[in-house]
Amino acid sequence: MKMGVSLLLPLLAVLMSCAAAAEPPAATADPAAQGAAIWAERCSACHDHAQDRIPPKVLIATTRAPEDIIDTLTLGVMRPQAAGLTDEQIRSIAVYLTSKQPAPRAAPDANLCKTPANPQLTPHDWRSWGNDLTSSRYQPDGGLSAAQVPHLKLRWTFAFPGRAAFGQPAVVGDMVIAGGTGARVFALNADTGCTYWSYYAGALVRTGILIGKLAATQSADHRAHIAAWFGDDKGILHAVDARDGRQLWTQRLDNHPIARLVGTPQLYSGVLYTGVSSFEEVAAADPKYRCCTFRGSLVAVTAGTGKILWQSYTIRRPASTAKAASGKEITGPAGGSIFSAPTIDAKRNLIYVGTGDSYTNVETDSTDAILALRRSDGKRMWTRQVLKNDDWIFLCKGEAAGNCPAPLGPDFDFSSSPMLMHMPGGRELLVAGAKSGTAFGFDALAHGDILWQRSLAVGTNNGAILWGPANDGVRAYFATSEYSIEQQKGPGVLYALNPLNGEILWQTPTPESPCAWGTQNCAHALLAGVSMLPGVVFAGAMDGHERAYEAASGRIIWDFDTGASFDTANGGKGYGGAIDYGGQVIAHGMLFVISGSMRQPGNLLLAFAPE
Ligand code: HEC
Structure with missing residues (x-):
């Protein structure tokens, strides 16, 4: 080795x-x-x-x-x-x-709509990662009732180019917009799946899509727009006109050469807030790589022009010379990526983010932490670290070699957004889950003091709680995974917790349904973000099944296997795989699910409506 x-x-x-x-x-x-x-x-x-x-x-x-x-x-x-x-x-x-030659790409405009798009914002849209400022992933008014959910039927599917369906779609009016592999973002008609437009980003778009309104006074061309914003794997934020996919602006958010954007931007009062992460924990596995210089940050830009207003680093001081355990000269501290959409506390003018691990043994107090930043200038108001010295890079085994930190941490990032919950009696909580498999309740009124923590699954660096929970103001719902990449299997459980004390109200293990693609890599773990409507929780599994659970009891009331091959609206066959990343969204009486990830490929967007 x-x-x-x-x-x-x-x-x-x-x-x-x-x-x-x-x-x-x-x-x-x-x-x-x-x-x-x-x-x-x-x-x-x-x-x-x-x-x-x-x-x-x-x-x-x-x-x-x-x-x-x-x-x-x-x-x-x-x-x-x-x-x-x-x-x-x-x-x-x-x-x-x-052992195959690359095939020519499917034409991105294979099934163009006959009429142009005319997107209008309505209360039934799903417009951001969490569907609101508090990151609840709750759809209060999606035009779909709990009673209709067992009658959901597949209406159409769309095949992305490539083999993974990244990000999370956004829905505005009759339009659904989603990114995928092939470095393209597609805007489709929600009823039929025909293509309004596609936009070439020049790099993979892994973030979800954010939709919002730009007044004529805000935009660079002095015209009003419904805009879509998303980030790419080269660290660039894009703004396009939702009507025709025309680029409004792009902005590089960080100068580090291997910075990337994974977290979806959040919009509040004309300003976009986006977390920055990087590929440095992979690059540093090379002992020749000069480890490590990347610091995670939250960047505020104007929604209309992309002008950077401030950048607030998660790690307070820039890297200086240090020594790795091996004696090699390195720099640090580094790390503290933000992989998720920020959460806005409009009342206090604060922004909450979760951060990832550290890359070196140089100590930081702000990795694997929840941070509260002042909205006006990004100034840090408080820091609540849950795990110290989680110093980790790929391929390290705890030995003093190359850039490797020793001792090696477990890589227990916060990879999903903290949810801000306003509870009866005036309690205000931040409820969040980490890759450690632990769910936390933080006191938003007391600088993030930890009120409770509950271990739900055995932590792994693959993420025992990965893309995030949902809540309906009463319960918090967590998807867990014990997926092992070596064994290519592992169970998952959906939990409902009491947000006030972390008490488990119910738990439903994922049924061991067969996988459409066979027994290899057939895991039942839950990695994707959970979403909900009143009375129903949706969770997609690595076995390709999208399931709906009764919010009060955890009983499964609907199950659809996306893992098979389907005729698609844009021609030919598409096929599903593991449900990962943004999972599913609910809007305008329909459910939209993405299926296929690097853990089990697939390239589908599936649209469901009640019979
Ligand atoms: C330093 C270790 C390292 C080296 C060297 C490396 N990889 Fe990777 N590779 C990774 C990791 C880690 C991932 C998973 C990345 C993630 O989860 O974000 C990955 C992912 C991939 C994927 C799957 C990506 C996807 O989403 O479909 C492919 C394909 C791949 N690597 C090919 C290569 C090829 C080809 C090379 C040589 C040119 C290479 N890798 C060199 C560590 C490495």
Whole structure:
């Protein structure tokens, strides 16, 4: 393993000189052999020894299309690992892994709508990650009743290019907007799934979509717009006109070369607030990488023009020289990514965010923490850290090698938004879950003092509580996962908790339904964000099943298997996989579900309506 690690990510210069010295890539060159050589040199150390979140080679080889691998290396998470490779070399890795040639891309405008879009904001929309400022993920007025839920039927499906359905759709009027692989965002008609427009972002769009109104006085072109905002894997925030997908502006939120946006922006009073995260905990697995300089932050920009108003770092001081446990010179502190949408406390003019782990042994007090920031300028008002010294980078085993922190932390980020709950009797709580599998209640009135904590699942760096809970003001609903990437299986449980004390009101283990794709990688864990309407909780599972639960009892009242193959509105077949990321949203009498993730591929958006 030591050998392998030292071969990680060879220096760019070495690679370039190899390429220069080699024979020109002739038509007779065997791309698979070339791909195998690059794999051995650049990828094998991680993917042939899969652990943590690293997908094993066999999983990539059997479940990814060559186009997906090309996207991952050119636009997505493996960009730093492929730096300096030519298009032809990247293609050769894809061919080597899959034994397939990349297929031409499906036309993004295969099923254009006959009439132009005319989006209007209504109270029945789902417009942001949490559907409100408090991150409740609750739809009070979605035009769908609890009694109708057992009668939901599939109305149409849409196939994203590539093999994962990222992010979370937003729905405004008769329009649903969703990002996916292939670096594109699509706007579809909610009734039929025809395509109003698609927008090429230039990088994968992993965040959910945020929708809002821009007055003529706010926008750069002095016209009113219904706008859609989203972030990409290169750290760029995009604003487009929801009517036609025309770009209004883009803004890079952080200068770090491997910064990315995973958390959905939040809009309040003409300002967008977006959390910034990075690929540095992967890059630092290379002992040659100069670890670590990234600091997570929340960035405020004007919604109309993208002008940066302030950037508030989660880690207070910039990195300075330090020593890794191995004796190697590094810099730190670093880390504290924000992976989720911020939560707004309009009454106190505060913004709450959850932060991720630290990348080095240099101490910080603000990683794996809930932070309260002043809305006007981002000034930190309080910090509540739940786990100290959670210092973690990929491939480290707790030994003093390379950049590795020792002792190694467990990687127990807060990857989802804290929910602000106003309880009877005037209690105001922040309820949040971490990858540790622990749910917390923090006192919003007392600088985030921990009121209670409840361990719901065995923590893993894959995330025992990953994309987030929901609440209806009475109970908080948490989805949990004990998925193991090595074993490719694991159970999940949906919990209802009393937000005042963390008491478990009910729990429903995910039934062991068979997976449409077979027994391999058939897990029943719950990773996706939970969403709800009055009386009903929706949770999507890694087995591809989207299920509805009675909010009072946890009884399952509806179950649909998205894991199969479906005829799609945009032509040809699409297929579902694990439900992950943003899961599902409810709006205008319909339910929209995304199916397919890097944990079990699929490329579907599914639209349901009652019979
Ligand atoms: C330092 C370790 C490391 C190296 C080296 C590495 N990877 Fe990865 N790879 C990862 C991790 C970690 C993930 C999961 C990323 C995540 O969860 O965000 C991943 C994910 C992937 C995925 C799946 C992404 C998706 O969402 O579909 C592909 C494909 C991939 N890597 C290919 C490669 C190739 C090809 C190379 C060599 C050019 C490579 N990787 C080098 C660690 C590594």
